[in-house]
Amino acid sequence: MPHHDVLHLIRDALDESARVKLALRELAPDVARVSGRIADAFRAGNRLYACGNGGSACDAMHLVEELVARYKRDRPGLPAHHLLDAATLTCWSNDYEFGTVFSRQVETMARPGDVLVAISTSGNSPNVVRAGEAGNARGALTLGLTGRDGGQMRALCAESLVVPAQATERIQEGHITLIHLICELVERELFPQSVLPA
Template sequence: MASSVEHLIVSELTTAAEVLQRFMNDPTNVQAIATAADYMVQAIRAQGKIMACGNGGSYCDALHFVEELTGRYRQDRPALPAVLLGDAAHLTCVGNDYGFEYVFSRAVEALGQPGDVLVAISTSGNSANVLRAAESAQKKGIRVIGLTGKDGGQLAQMADIALIVPYQGYADRIQEVHIKVIHLWIALIERQLGYTSLQQ
C-alpha cells in the first residue's frame, strides 16, 4: 500500500501534468509562444535586447531566462543580448527613493530602447511594479510579452502577447508552466538564429 507521502507526490505530479496539458491544448498558446520568440529574434537581429522582470519566484524565472541567453542552454553558441531588471543595489535604491512599484519601470527607462522586448512575468498579472514596467516599455516602443496566470490580470490587457496559465490555485503551479515556456523560447530563438536544431 502506498504511503501518504507517495500519494502526495503522485497527486502533485498529476496536477502539474493536468495544468500543463490544459495550457498546451489551447492552440492560441502554442501560436503565442512562437510569435513571442519571433519578436525576440527580430529584436536581436536589429541589435536590440531582451529585458525580463518579475517578483520572487518570477524574478528567479526571469533570471533563469536571461542567464541561459547570455550563457548557454543546451550547447555552445554566441552569447545573446538579455538583461535582468532589478539588481540588489537598484532595487533598494529605487525602492527607497521612489517606491517598490517603480523598481522595474526605472530600469526600463534607463536601459530600454525602441525595438527591444520586455518579458514581464507575474503569476497574478497584477503586480504593480511589473505593470509599471510594461507601461514604461510601451511608451518607449518596446514590445511587451506577458507571462501570467489565473485570468491574466491587468498584464494580459497591456501586453502585446499574453501567455496565461489558467490555474486559480497556488502560484508555483503557474510557474512550472512558465519555465517550460521559457525553455521553449530559448530553443526557438537559437533555432531561428541558426545555432541549433530543436533535437531532444
C-alpha cells in the same frame, strides 16, 4: 502527517502539474509567434529585459542566463538583462518606492524595438504592471508571462502567455517550461548552423 497522506499529496501535485503542462499545448501557436518576434528583435540589434518578484524574479534571471550563455547550442551570446540588481533595487526602493523599481529601469534603458518580459503569476503585481506600461511607452515589445485569467497584464502587454492554472506553484512550473521553449526556438531561428554540444 500519516505516510499515506504524504504519498497522496505528492501524487496529486504531480498529476496537477502534468495537467497544466499538457494544457500548455494550446499555447503552441502563441509560443511560436512570440519566439519569432523575440528572434527578430535580437536580429535587429535590440536587447531583452526581464523582471518579476520572488519566484518570478528567479524565472527572469533564468531566462536571461539561458540567452546570454546558451540554452542548448554553442553560439554567440544574446544581449539580455534582468532588472534585479540588488543595489539598484534597494537604492530606488529605499529612496523612492518599490512600486516603480522596474519601471524606472525600463525608462532608463529600454529603447524602441527592445523586448520586455514581465513575469507575474497573477498578472497584477503593481511594479511589474508599471514596468509593462513603461515598456509600451518606450516602444518596446512587451511580453507578459502570467497565470489565472492573465490579470491586468493580459490587455496591457502586446503579447501574453497565460498559464491556465490557479495555484502559484503550478503557474511558475508552466512559466519555466515556456521560457525553455522560447529559448530553444530563438536559438534554432538565429543559429541554425550551430552545433549541439556532445
